[in-house]
């Protein structure tokens with residue numbers, strides 16, 4: 057099957073092929089470092105991570121860039137809501153700190169958060185304040201080409217000069233003209249023109265430019281930094297659905313205005329996250345950062361699982377109940393993978409295992425190829441776990457277990473749940489006829505009666521009295537426990 061992604065630009069699924077052979081270039085709209093990332097932001101970054109991981113699974117080399125916005129992102133959109141305040145400077149004012157201190161602090165927090173969620177690091181995380189020169193250069197280019205104009209020390213993009221404006225979001229020039237006007241700065245040609253460079257003496261972070269002291273707009277940062285690291289045309293650009301307009305619409309106008317080339321080939325956007333069925337907001341008390349959840353004792357892998365388990369183009373409803381069940385699910389996967397490790401039941405092979413592995417691989421890949429249908433892919437994995445557990449109880453060979461184990465780890469290169477790193481429960485060592493034997497009590501308290509039977513069974517097995525040994529195992533089963541044989545040991549689980 058061919059790999060297909062839903063492209064916001066065409067509103068349909070398209071076959072995906074990178075521009076240059078086996079290399080895929082991806083730009084993700086990253087954090088504005090004025091606060092802790094909330095789980096809605098993190099869902100978008102986890103999506104970006106899954107996208108990158110699956111492309112790598114498919115054998116592509118991925119060049120991934122994510123920006124760090126540390127200046128110019130306003131509290132409200134200028135084109136649709138009027139003038140706001142720089143988010144970082146607002147926070148600095150509230151906390152009586154300087155804006156540089158704020159952005160340094162939250163940038164560090166951002167990297168800590170994504171590490172907790174096992175999000176792979178991008179190739180580079182360019183910072184807006186480190187690319188002022190490049191931005192000025194692009195703005196000059198846009199002025200020269202007639203797309204932008206200087207007015208009173210600020211520079212604006214004249215949207216009416218860019219024919220394709222509105223192609224991504226549907227907010228065409230005609231629609232904007234007919235829409236509600238917002239507070240007009242008299243210096244603008246059209247009320248909906250957006251700022252590339254802003255003059256504001258009250259702004260703390262300022263740089264020299266050909267138009268005087270000022271600071272860059274948020275949109276120009278992403279156009280400039282993405283093209284600097286990935287070239288004029290990117291394969292994929294991601295962001296949250298709220299980035300589509302005006303942010304991404306403006307990015308296209310800037311980049312294509314400056315280069316005359318197509319800017320992005322595939323636009324991919326994640327839908328919003330709901331919490332308890334509602335839009336997340338601090339006033340409703342349903343606002344979570346990952347730190348809040350970790351403080352409550354939740355496993356970061358479960359948070360990751362919950363955030364990746366829904367399809368990225370469907371709103372995901374986050375609840376703590378869902379998080380608890382995600383914890384159980386992750387545990388089930390971990391248990392399964394660690395039970396495969398070290399299985400040594402009988403020599404020989406179970407002919408069904410190879411077929412099961414082929415089936416789950418096909419199912420997983422078909423689901424992921426179809427616009428990263430993670431929930432469907434996970435469903436296939438759980439079918440496999442169920443079927444394998446059945447096979448394990450019937451007896452499989454060590455080679456079979458290894459094949460299944462490696463398959464799960466391969467899937468985990470995409471899911472990122474670090475299933476291979478899970479340790480077995482600490483084992484209790486007993487002696488069976490001069491050799492050391494380990495009993496792993498998996499999530500249950502040691503039971504002396506079961507232990508006695510395990511010892512007895514071990515002795516029967518050493519004597520090669522297989523039938524007798526099986527009888528003992530059946531007796532243990534009647535008591536409500538399952539024994540899974542491992543190398544020099546056994547794992548005990550509740551039936």
Ligand SMILES: [Zn+2]
Pocket residue numbers: 084085086278303
């Ligand atoms: Zn952006």
